[in-house]
Amino acid sequence: MENLTVTGLVRLIGAGATMIYVKTGNERHTEQIVSQAAGRLRGVGAPYVWTCTGGFSRNGEVVEGITDPVASLDYAVAQEGPLLFLFKDFPWFWGDNPYLIRALKEFALCGKAKAIIVIGQDEGLPPTLREEFVVLHQGLPSMDEIRAFFAQAAARDVHLAKACRERPGLMDDLVVAAQGLDFTDLERGMRTARASGETGGDGFVRAMFETKQASIRTSGIMEYVVNDVTPGQVGGMENLKQWLARREQAFSLEGISSGENLPKGVLMMGIAGCGKSLFVKAIAATWRLPLIRLDMASVYDGTFGSPESSLRKAFRTAEAMAPCVLWIDEIESGISTQGFKAEGGAASRILGSFLTWMQEKRAPVFVAATANAIEMLPAEIIRKGRFDEIFYIGLPDAKAREEIFRIHLARRRVAPETFDVPLLAGSTKGFSGTEIEQAVLSAVFEAQAEGRSMTQQDLMAAVSRTVPLSVTMAEQIKKIEAWAFKRAVPA
Incomplete structure (x- = not known):
């Protein structure tokens, strides 16, 4: 769908288009563009503006108080051209009004040297009028x-x-x-x-x-994430940090922040609680880009229209905010092979829209997707070319666990040097980063409840009370690790 611009509108009307529909959420901006276009068209002058409450006005003055939509079209046909008419409230009337539909069709045949522009918030043109109208979209300001x-x-x-x-x-x-x-x-x-x-x-x-x-x-579909995370707040993941640093060196931080040299995207899969979401925030903060989170559940629940229209709206929003990082958390919850069977045609169309957008997008939108069960994703998503790289984020090793302990102790304003961090790391084999954080929090709360500072013993007691996910879900984690062994780059 082409965006509405002054130049584009002048070109369309000059080429003979007589009926134009503009999907817009800002009537005032659209009216300004139409007025500017009318000023460039020879002999047209200011446009006539119609509303269902006041009838026709021109340059802010009431010309004819015709509030009936069919009668207003009769008035437009009777005027001598060249003229431009802007109708603001037509979409409210044409749903079940055959007289208005017929009047519009007749205007398309009889409206010589005249053009009408209808504006509305939805793409809901009646099927019988789709051949008559040129459809434009009122984009956000450049x-x-x-x-x-x-x-x-x-x-x-x-x-x-x-x-x-x-x-x-x-x-x-x-x-x-x-x-x-x-x-x-x-x-x-x-x-x-x-x-x-x-x-x-x-x-x-x-x-x-x-x-x-x-x-x-x-908007409901998207969420603007307030973000102050840095890679230094992420323990381990040396390969992923090196990948991020090399992208900065190759494209320059200034180029990435301006959107001129933004990489395509990255897919991070792995075990829950190991820092995938945290690293997405670190990418956006490092590149000084706004972070927008797309909720796939909102795309499917129908609150904001069909899944396809909701996804298109999300992509347009992301492109309007570009350069930015688009975070799709747990992408398999919205795009999966099982979803095709459960959702039918909607899931297939969502996949097609996503693949097309990823392949064809020109706006500098970096897609950072996370997945807990990558084996559920269709092969089309994870093939090379959709994302720059696919990383597997597994359970942290001993060195990474030491880093994570130091990060969380420092965050609680506790000096890590006063603790035996290597011992803590050795006693938490199989723990995820989130489980280590919760152990530190639990020890802090226990110490605060007794009105004293946290000790090594408090941490060891909290660790001993924690049953990690690697124990409770051992079979599932082994399955994920086996899948990722030769299919993804270890983070």
């Missing part, structure tokens, strides 16, 4: 449009202008922070910064990130 918005805002807002003078790179930071937001969201973010009193450079940037987080949260 980086150039966002930059122009902030340039205009700085001319009006003395606080923003002062912040830009004091911090030369502020405009670039604002543009990156605002990617994926509509103009109404940008204005809301500016008001939030002023209302909070944080009118310095950091305050404006923070307001944009908070607005973006709220905007993505309301």
Whole structure:
């Protein structure tokens, strides 16, 4: 579906298109684009705008108070062209109105030198009208449009202008922070910064990130993840850390952050609790990219439309926010060979949409997918070319367990040097990183309950009370390890 732009709209109407449908979530921005396009079309002048409450208006003044949709089309046909009409509320009426459907078809035949643009929030064109309409999508503002918005805002807002003078790179930071937001969201973010009193450079940037987080949260399908994890907070995984560092060296951190040289993606599979999700956060933080999490359960539950339309919406959101990291957690819960049998056609279409997008996407979206049971994934997902690499994250070895203990002790403001960390690592063979963290937490709580500092004995007691997953699910873990032995790169 082509995005709506001023140039594209002028080209379409100039080529003879008389009926155009625009799927948009921002009527005001769409009306601005239509008005700009009308100004470029010879002899057209300002567009006529119709609503079901006020009828026709032009340049903000009421021209004809015709609120009936069929009568409004009769009025449009009767006017001498060239003219451009923008109808805002038609989709509410054409569902079961054969008179309106027929009037639109007749306009397509009789509307010489005139064009109508219908806007709506859904892609629900009646089947009988699909051949008559050219369908466009109102995309989110481009980086150039966002930059122009902030340039205009700085001319009006003395606080923003002062912040830009004091911090030369502020405009670039604002543009990156605002990617994926509509103009109404940008204005809301500016008001939030002023209302909070944080009118310095950091305050404006923070307001944009908070607005973006709220905007993505309301979509339901996606989640903006607040992230401050670094690779230093991840114990072990030396191969994966080296892979991340080599990508930085090959593409440069500046190139990755700008989206010019972003790798395609990585798939991390392995045992639950071994740090897959943590490392996804580390990738986004290291490359200074926003992290968006896609919930596959929300894609399938139908709250936001069909699974296919929900997935398309998620991809468009990710591309609008690019460069970014798209985190698909437990990808096998939404795309699996078993899902084809249970879900039927929907699962097959989801797989097809995902594969096509991964292969054809041009926007710098790095896909970081995690899976606990990679054997459930279709072969098309894990073949080379979809992801840059597939890593297997197994249970940490003794050296990695030492690192994990030191990380969690330091996080609790306990000096690791006061503990026999090698002994702790040796006594936790078969423990995952999460199980080690919970043992440390349990020891901290026990010590706090008695009003004293944590000791080595507290940690050893907590370890002895823990039955690791490698014991309770030994057969399943051995099966995963056997599958990954020659099929994935050890992390």
